[in-house]
Amino acid sequence: DTGVSQDPRHKITKRGQNVTFRCDPISEHNRLYWYRQTLGQGPEFLTYFQNEAQLEKSRLLSDRFSAERPKGSFSTLEIQRTEQGDSAMYLCASSSQAGGPYNEQFFGPGTRLTVL
């Protein structure tokens, strides 16, 4: 399978715990995005990497959230001291830079986080 993969697919945690999600983009894609989607809403942009550089962060990304893409391949999204309001689907997407800014973003299956 050469699509975007995310791990884990589901995560249940207690409030106050730290969680980390992983995203593996399509191998030739140098752009990687994280989005958050709550029930009944469209995805909201969180952050974006081009290769290993984090080029943009949404104000939705509080100090408890951190994302990395150390080698320009896979990325991790960590949430520290989770709160019930963090419960959502976390989506990762990747795209190629070739051809300009409007390249199709390919999405992974998402990680559904439930904070008890």
Next chain:
Amino acid sequence: AQKITQTQPGMFVQEKEAVTLDCTYDTSDPSYGLFWYKQPSSGEMIFLIYQGSYDQQNATEGRYSLNFQKARKSANLVISASQLGDSAMYFCAGGESSASKIIFGSGTRLSIRP
């Protein structure tokens, strides 16, 4: 700031009929990109079609076409000959030329009746 608006929370359509899902956008960027994604109950986001605001012709991909009206800042998705498998959430999204992120609308839940 850019904004995507979808005003139809839900729609019911008879199988084999055509359906139009509405989307309007607001941006000061003259070179804006519009996307449509489908999200079935399984949760995956599936890319359907793309249109640049500078494109002269409306985009088509199989049964999907984009009715793009630049003056009205609308980019409606048309699905011809709807099928039961078309039942899903549909999201309109847009992106400015100065940024790589895309902004999503609130979505339209499409239900196809047999």
